Amino acid sequence: MHDITFRGDGEFPEPGSEADVLLDACGRVAAWGPGAQQMLGCPAREAVGRSADEFLYDPADAADIVRRWEKGARRGSLVLRQRSGKPLAAQIWVRALTSANGDPQWLVQAARTAVLRTYEYGRALLKGLFTDSPFNIDIFDTQLRFVGLNIAERRAGVFQGTEYSGHTMREMAPPGLLDVDALEARQRRVLETGKALIDTEVVGHPVANSPREYVWSESILPLRDPSGRVIALGHVVSDVTQRVRSRERLVLTNEAAIGIGTTLDLWRTARELAEVAVPRFADICFVDLLDSVFPAANRPKADHRVPRCSAGPLAVGQPKTRGQTLPGK
Template sequence: MNADHERHERHGRTAHEAPADADRRGRPEQDVRRPEPDGTGPWDEAVLDAVFTQSDVGLHVLDTDLRVVRVNTVAVGVRGIPEEQIVGRPAAEAYAPAGVVVDEHLLRDVLATGRPALDHLVTGRPPVDPRSEHVFSTSAHRLLDRAGHVLGVVVTSTDVTERERAQARLHLLHDAHERIGSSLDVERTAQELVDVTVPRFAGSVVVALTDVVLKGQDPGLQPRDATPLLRCAATGRTEAGPQVPEAGSLLLPGIFGSELPTAASLLPLDGRGASIGTRLVAPLAVRGQILGAVAFQRAEDSEPYGPDDLDLADAIAARTATCLENALRFTREHIVMTALQSWPLHQEQATQRAVDVAQRHRPGGSGAGSWYDIIPLPGARVALVVGQVAYPGLSAVATMSRLRTAVHSLTTLDLDPHELLARLHATTLRLAAEHENAPEGDNPTASCTIAVHDPVSGRLDIARAGTSLFAIVRPDGSADTKPVDDGPLLGAEGPPFACSTQHLPEGSTLCMASPPASGDDGPRPEDLMRALARPERDPEEMADDVERLLSPDRVLLLARTRHLPPGELAEWNIPFDFSAVGTARTHVEERLRQWRHPVDPFTASLVVSELVTNAVRYGAAPITLRLITDHDGLICEVSDAGPAAPHLRHAKAVDEGGRGLLICATLAQNWGVRHTDGGKTVWAQLGADEASTP
């Protein structure tokens, strides 16, 4: 009895004193025993007992040798290992059956320094759930007695498997959005789906696409009861993962079940022994269009798929289907762009007398809207055109095609390059007006450089809208990297456009390229000059060197200038008098005999006499007659100082004149007028088939 009394005195007030104390405070009676200062009271025992028997947090008490001293029921229950197999054994050995690797270095650091280790993640496979890998968040704290002696370390553990799985699913979905769809190729997109999900989501993955999709065609809407033909497009597996079919093999029915799934679902046990829940299939469809399907499979001893995995598979499949649709749209647009952005393969054949050309285009797939043209002009001249429409895409290529058509049409007017750009600017503005109501359409703008070379005089007229690469290298090796200033874009500020005129010796090299894309500064001047060095080289060889410096989607046009040889050109000054018409006819007949030209002399002399008569009657002195032979063709030019351009009219039956240009237009293949600094030139082109005069 005395012993009991002493124990009560040591632990605080007796039970008889507690109610009186409570009454003084006006509180209900409580049988409360306060702990003694040494911490050995009933409260400590109750708290310790509650922590080890009722807490949701696993407790593992280790001594200084890292042997397990005590564990609570939660820790034992989570591991599924009896307590007697844990207590008294080294921690690394005790938890090895659960697949937990104990970081002894970390625990000894806690014992030595007293710094707690917080939220350290460890994984394991408890015997109660060996197919699933669990994740535990552990924290270690050092234990000291009242004297400050180290007793050991206590480790708390909390099962955070669901939290980590949720984060892993979010990370996987984020990676799918980042990595799937990096290219606009359907097969590569399918392979990206495999690369993202193996091994993080499946041991093996099979992606199948319809034949229509693999051919780059529009899949269209499928009836609900229709089963499209699926062909293996991409596969992947781990070393221990299930086997996968060969690429190109037919897969339905079979790996995706008896019919194509309409949503992510689990396949039941099949003939090969795959367990329920280890194979998950999902359709690749967008807006009712069936593009294919994907099958995810895990090993039989792996954790089966759950409801959250079905949602994740649906999201990944939806992302892949969207990327496949984008790839198909690009493929179809690329086919259209390739058709629109096809340049004549032998443009240089009609202009070889004026220039030797080398042309390059390295497509990059973006539809940059770049183009070049080599357009023959009257008088053996040639127009070299390089341009590019801003905002790459199908609309840019369509705009480019329309601008090319406009350039070809405008060149028939024999305009100076800067005047041609002014007309082309008006055309671009009309195209912009059509784009105002187009979805996601920016007003088209374009850069364009036009250079007109005359092989008779060596004159080069240049005009530029926007920026582009333009360099001139003369036969002596001297170079001009900016023969003309930059000008405003077509469809933007508008004229006046930058222009210049130069007279080049024969054998000069013109290097023209479309502007670089945004973020590309283009080749360095020293690299370009190095590629254009030694101008005596063949233009094709020089073009190869320059092309290596250009980024994809740019076009390159390299031209070596020529001058007409004296034997192909004849020129006379004609007196400003009607009596000189006969002299002009004589000059033509004699020169055709010297050239042994197949054009009928009477037809040629008749055309020239009408042109000279027209110049004397309506023009101004001086008058110049020029003949240019072109193998089987003949170009007749009559120049005068009068600014007024003649026009074709149809005379009445009783009129005695007014039929000159009509006769020329009837006899010639083509005719026209071009204005020069000193007046105008009226020309007519005759062919050998005009040998018989009507």
């Protein structure tokens, strides 16, 4: 199965035409589709057999079309004439055909310029999302298998293999990258409820056996067909590690401001300092107090020991010669 990788120009389909007309070798209408009747207001019985230039607002444009065709152009803008005589801006595509008798024919397809502009806005949006944005975007089917992604090179060196389509994240992700069970649970939740999950923070290790954690913001969106049935899932993922670390530092700063120095008790203040530092900054913390901070009458003796509280076994700290050492938890 070929991977669908969105990269840019040429990757998106042309819009569907609103009107289809078949011209014979002489440029007369040989077949007139219902879309042409709806667009121009002219029924097939009145259109078939007429020269195509009669449907141009300015018949002189016919010569320009021929010149562009000879130069290789197959698409262009024209002003068509509706049955009422009003002009209608349109975009046309011309494709050469051959009849059963070997005679040349042309399939002319047209779409109103306003409709095409809407399509081009959508195409520009897709291009911006899939090729120009900093986000990793993936599409999964209802069996949680990859069916499309943007710029596969971004995953190089992280995922196992380069062929994504038809494989699940469980099959592609290396061990330790993320909690795949939790991811699949979120995917199934969106499939079942039809409701998007926005900005879920996911912790993982893109580098195998590395102690460094990364945090990604993940949004899972239900993708629907015209009937409203969920047919796929869209994943939008961005690296928010620095944002999360900054938030954690801010929380820690606030906790330190509130939790350190709540009393004038020296020992309690030292313990509060250690409790802020462990375990977010270190596994163990020692607060070294110089003799000068103690009143002469209350200075600890050289063999004084202070127990350290921790989540593990009780530990004992031995003071240094310059002052008292208080291990934190």
